[in-house]
Amino acid sequence: MLAVAYAFPDVLVFACAALLILVGAIGVIAMKNPVHSALSLIMCLLGVALTFLAQRADFLAAAEIIVYAGAIVVLFLFVIMFLGVDKTQHPHVEPLVGQRWLAGVGVTVTVAGLITLMANSHWVSGVLSVSTGGTALAGGAGNITQLGDSVFTTYLLAFEATAGLLIIAVVGAVLLARRERPLDLDLDLDDEVEGEPSPAPDDDHGTMTPGDLVTDAATPREVSS
Amino acid sequence: MTIPASWYLILAALLFGIGAFGVLTRRSALIMFMCIELMLNAVNVTFVTFARSMSDIGGQTIVFFVMVVAAAEVTVGLGIVVAVFRRRASTSVDELSELQG
Numbered sequence: 031m032l033a034v035a036y037a038f039p040d041v042l043v044f045a046c047a048a049l050l051i052l053v054g055a056i057g058v059i060a061m062k063n064p065v066h067s068a069l070s071l072i073m074c075l076l077g078v079a080l081t082f083l084a085q086r087a088d089f090l091a092a093a094e095i096i097v098y099a100g101a102i103v104v105l106f107l108f109v110i111m112f113l114g115v116d117k118t119q120h121p122h123v124e125p126l127v128g129q130r131w132l133a134g135v136g137v138t139v140t141v142a143g144l145i146t147l148m149a150n151s152h153w154v155s156g157v158l159s160v161s162t163g164g165t166a167l168a169g170g171a172g173n174i175t176q177l178g179d180s181v182f183t184t185y186l187l188a189f190e191a192t193a194g195l196l197i198i199a200v201v202g203a204v205l206l207a208r209r210e211r212p213l214d215l216d217l218d219l220d221d222e223v224e225g226e227p228s229p230a231p232d233d234d235h236g237t238m239t240p241g242d243l244v245t246d247a248a249t250p251r252e253v254s255s
Numbered sequence: 256m257t258i259p260a261s262w263y264l265i266l267a268a269l270l271f272g273i274g275a276f277g278v279l280t281r282r283s284a285l286i287m288f289m290c291i292e293l294m295l296n297a298v299n300v301t302f303v304t305f306a307r308s309m310s311d312i313g314g315q316t317i318v319f320f321v322m323v324v325a326a327a328e329v330t331v332g333l334g335i336v337v338a339v340f341r342r343r344a345s346t347s348v349d350e351l352s353e354l355q356g
Binding site for chain 1: 258
């Protein structure tokens with residue numbers, strides 16, 4: 031019935047995007063293995079990129095795939111592999127009694143409220159061409175030009191603030207993920223050496239004094255001269 | 256006739272609901288971050304839909320900034336997860352209960 035009212039390719043694109051998004055999103059929260067969740071997240075993000083593409087947001091669709099599926103999900107996968115895949119979810123341990131049911135009820139009420147709100151609001155069902163004073167949306171490549179103009183003129187301050195935010199995030203991530211206190215590392219090494227006189231490479235290091243380096247560096251010079 | 260905006264908005268609402276349910280029920284910090292990404296993407300879909308229906312490029316610009324903020328958030332968040340994992344050997348948020356009085 032609905033397919034008659036709208037063009038078939040549009041409906042097909044929307045159906046594919048909706049299927050990708052919903053199946054991927056449910057996969058993210060339903061999978062036991064975090065790696066599978068990350069792969070479902072990629073699927074969901076591809077669906078989101080498809081909706082962007084269907085709504086004439088070409089640059090954002092490309093950025094979505096590059097930034098999210100290319101960088102963020104890879105970061106997730108990297109951390110999952112780095113920490114080791116733990117499938118030890120404790121599904122029976124609920125810190126709050128009935129938390130799952132309450133969450134389900136709350137989310138259902140919220141989504142139903144959103145949908146009814148949207149069904150009644152004038153900016154969805156009513157007049158669409160609301161004059162907002164902003165620049166009108168162009169199609170195709172003009173859209174990207176428009177987006178660039180908007181970012182670098184109207185939202186220039188926010189753009190610069192974004193640069194600062196990214197720098198702060200990078201420094202913060204390095205600081206957080208750094209292995210701290212090299213003092214502990216030295217203590218651990220000492221303990222190992224004292225505990226068992228195992229094949230420690232310390233002896234090699236002991237003979238490799240700076241004097242060796244100097245002689246090694248000096249001999250070629252003598253040969254060459 | 257193109258697809259009406261309400262279809263996309265309903266899809267975004269469902270995506271947001273799934274993400275919120277995941278944040279409320281899953282206990283692994285990594286999965287919770289993925290669910291936060293789901294919710295951010297639902298908002299992105301909403302913004303792009305309104306940019307189209309209201310014919311204003313501002314919505315797409317906001318999506319651009321949301322992506323940047325999401326990337327920064329994931330970077331710092333995963334750094335915190337790694338730092339916590341070093342101490343606790345677990346990514347479950349239920350075990351991070353030291354701050355309760």
